[in-house]
Amino acid sequence: MSVCLTDYLENSARRFADKPALTENGGVVCTYRELRDAARRAAAALARQNVQGTVLVMAGRSIQAVQAILAVLYAGAAYAPLDPTSPPARLRDICAALDKPPVLCTRQQLARCPALTELCGQVLVWEELIESAPDDALLENRRQSVRPDQTLCVMFTSGSTGVPKGVVKTHAAMDAFETAFISQFSLTDRANWGNQSPFYFDASAKELYSVLRTGATMHILSTGLFSQPLELVRTLNALQIDTISWVPSALCILSRMDVFSVEKPAFLQRIFFVGEVFPIEHFRIWQAALPDVAFTNLYGPTETAGIGCWYTVPAAFSGQVLPIGGPLPGVTVQLRDENGRIIEQPDVQGEIWLGGETLAKEYLNDPERTARMFVSENGMRFYRTGDLAGRDGQGLLVFRSRADHQIKHMGHRIELGEIEARAGAFPGVDRCCCVHDTAKERLILFYQGAAPMKELYIYLRRELPRYMVPARLVPCEMLPCNANGKLDRPAMTKRAEEL
Amino acid sequence: MLRDEIKEIMEELRPDLDMETETDLIDRGTLDSFDIISLVSELNDAFDIHISVEDLVPENLNTLDAMVQLVERHQQED
Structure with missing residues (x-):
């Protein structure tokens, strides 16, 4: 039977039924059993209404967003997560790209955005879905139908023509990534994650599925905390958070406001940072404040599940730019010149090509772009990232610039x-x-x-x-x-x- | 006047807000973390003060008048 990411939750709900899977605002707790039950209840309702294809999921920073995503997966469908506060134009574009998709939202979200009724094919209200009866046989039937290349999610990213483009990822790709990621960093059920990336943001997926697969706990931090850095650090300490995967912009809020002179995160053991370059002067403030923490730079475009490259910064690091390092197990990374030839020389810059099982399947409804950006060579698929990089003295990859006008x-x-x-x-x-x-x-x-x-x-x-x-x-x-x-x-x- | 200068800074930062009528800017999430960081750096530069992390609580930033008081306090102390 091919892999389906709901298996992660099934296994963890068996092993850790009464353990918190998710918390919200410090107080509200959702155990693994509760997460599974809510998702399966809603999934049965979705399956009975014959919901298929890709479901637009209004996904805020909440336990409910995770339950909704998992409900869609249990029902055998795929999800496209969207910021519930998205501007109307973005919502319109994404609904058009998905061709009037079914939408899953809360009553409150629907009240705030009545246009969903027009823009979407079917409006599925969360509060109604979770009231319905579970149906194990129906969900088992949906589980059996999951194919190896089943779409997991469609993530929308900025497009240069003014219209966002959808990246289609599969269960198999995300599973291949999680297998490598969890083993590379020895992630276990004991980790206490402090989640910053909202679930509509691509970077949150690697964290969410790591947590579900290992049976760890994810504490969803509210947006408002990032406006009050001292309160944020106190919350990290109150929740004994030991693992975070944040964008450098969020980390820089703390270093810029010199919060460590008042209070330090006392329980942190591992900090992943991802999504953009971490300015070195801010990195040094963090490293000086938390000398015993492992800092790991993660690199990977939306066109891969999770990330492709990583670099754990040694205590004695004295460079001016943090390398993106080298590939995760199972990922192939190459530098190519303008003609697509592999660059062997150590001091020559080239475009990063990523290859392996973790690559996305395609761009939504865009075979021309898919063919241009995803190329096959000798049986391996590669994604041409458009990121230009070189290698430092130790052979580590160092990001230099973009080949176009894309920025972070x-x-x-x-x-x-x-x-x-x-x-x-x-x-x-x-x-x-x-x-x-x-x-x-x-x-x-x-x-x-x-x-x-x-x-x-x-x-x-x-x-x-x-x-x-x-x-x-x-x-x-x-x-x-x-x-x-x-x-x-x-x-x-x-x-x-x-x- | 101090109040007008702060108002001008806010209008540049968030042209969509009418600072005379806005309340609960932090509690309602009208200003997000990036607005706050930009605001602090603008206020520090404009008035040669040092707003600390302990000042970043809703009471000090919820309204234009609260911001004025925060800056005045720092001008006396710093």
């Missing part, structure tokens, strides 16, 4: 073109250019035209996810261009740094 901001990957396409559609924006000011870690949009700044900002907040909304909008008489008439991005990046 607040741990999210963003195509600057998507922001420009949205802003350019606003009346009174004749031309615009979005740049990433890495020194201050902010996005700046320069625009030409009569659009009032306040109205443009309000429009962008409605059209784009929070992390893509520029911190500053700067009206310009004329955007600088180079000799070929193309936007002079380097000039604008320099100007952004001077703002």
